[in-house]
Amino acid sequence: MSQKMFVQAINEALREELRRDPNVFMMGENLELGMFGAEAGLYEEFGFERIRYTPISEAGFTGLATGASLLGMRPVVEYGAASFMYVAADQMISVAGRLRYATGGDVCVPVTYLAMSMGSGGAGPQHSDNICSLFVHYPGFKVVYPSTPYDAKGLLKSAIRDDNPVVFVYDIRSAMVKGEVPDEEYLVPIGKGDIKREGKDVTVVAAGSTNTMALEAADELAKESISVEVVDPRTIKPLDKELILSSLEKTGRLVVCLDDYRDSSFASDVAAIAADEGFKFLKAPVKRVARAQVPPPYTTVLEREVMPDKDKIARAIREVLQ
Numbered sequence: 001m002s003q004k005m006f007v008q009a010i011n012e013a014l015r016e017e018l019r020r021d022p023n024v025f026m027m028g029e030n031l032e033l034g035m036f037g038a039e040a041g042l043y044e045e046f047g048f049e050r051i052r053y054t055p056i057s058e059a060g061f062t063g064l065a066t067g068a069s070l071l072g073m074r075p076v077v078e079y080g081a082a083s084f085m086y087v088a089a090d091q092m093i094s095v096a097g098r099l100r101y102a103t104g105g106d107v108c109v110p111v112t113y114l115a116m117s118m119g120s121g122g123a124g125p126q127h128s129d130n131i132c133s134l135f136v137h138y139p140g141f142k143v144v145y146p147s148t149p150y151d152a153k154g155l156l157k158s159a160i161r162d163d164n165p166v167v168f169v170y171d172i173r174s175a176m177v178k179g180e181v182p183d184e185e186y187l188v189p190i191g192k193g194d195i196k197r198e199g200k201d202v203t204v205v206a207a208g209s210t211n212t213m214a215l216e217a218a219d220e221l222a223k224e225s226i227s228v229e230v231v232d233p234r235t236i237k238p239l240d241k242e243l244i245l246s247s248l249e250k251t252g253r254l255v256v257c258l259d260d261y262r263d264s265s266f267a268s269d270v271a272a273i274a275a276d277e278g279f280k281f282l283k284a285p286v287k288r289v290a291r292a293q294v295p296p297p298y299t300t301v302l303e304r305e306v307m308p309d310k311d312k313i314a315r316a317i318r319e320v321l322q
Helices: 006-020 042-050 058-070 082-096 132-137 149-161 209-222 241-251 266-277 300-306 310-320
Strands: 002-005 024-028 051-053 074-081 112-117 142-144 166-171 178-181 194-197 202-206 228-232 235-237 254-261 287-291
Touching: 002 006, 002 149, 006 024, 006 042, 006 149, 006 178, 024 042, 024 058, 042 051, 058 074, 058 082, 074 082, 074 149, 082 112, 082 132, 082 166, 112 149, 132 142, 132 166, 132 235, 132 254, 132 266, 142 149, 149 166, 149 178, 194 209, 194 241, 202 209, 202 241, 202 310, 209 228, 209 254, 209 310, 228 241, 241 266, 254 266, 254 310, 266 287, 287 310
Parallel strands: 024 051, 024 074, 074 112, 112 166, 142 166, 202 228, 202 254, 254 287
Antiparallel strands: 002 178, 142 235, 194 228
16 A cells, blocks of 8 residues: 555556556646646656647537547546536537437447536636536436545546446545555446445435545544444445445434535435435434535635535534434
């Protein structure tokens, strides 16, 4: 094991897959600069044939990636900020996400869409959205949302090898998080969640950076003799429902956390699953901790007010125990 930052783990996954499979290539804006560290050094090693930096034309290069995938390539499309996927959404939702179904399974669309959710640091209303729930809503996609460097590397390698379109999102607040990453090659299966902390009083299902917040809240609440089980879905589509329901059966209480708007979100989906399939286990109403339903402010003081954090999660846990 080695200690690696989240973006270093992503960089290792990309580098290993580019070396392993000549059909893997990347395209996106400013890739030659490695702006956030995830692509650092890739252009120098693989050159323009494999690391294609593009004009600011998200719909154009996203459509190009779909065509390349139909010809046997495995593109990784990098958007920088996840909000930029809105420009490419028609190519993703109407084309890439539906081709396998429309052809009766005759074609594969092995494209990985990689982006950072910029919901922190004053990126403002045009750059700060988290698009995970959007692509959970539409058929044809797998949606990966890791919280640790270990999971990030293993899931990205699995995404690149998958024969379906995979949306891979990570939070800017996770980018510099450090964790142990094996030196040898490994994969993390898509669709398999993980219990990051065992507990008996409350289940907290938290994805992405909110999982780290939930673990911090659990440490704080342990001083009050509150035992919190923290479940990391790792993949929010397909979702490991069995793991969540098994934890809910044990604790009887549920808090769902996500750095995204609350309405019609992944948090809403998990709450609905608890009501539909785990109602007999529930001892209290389900609580959701998410962004306020407003555009993210530029000022970091206001931004902190609308974003989820450790204290908001701890408050929700205390409420379900009342």
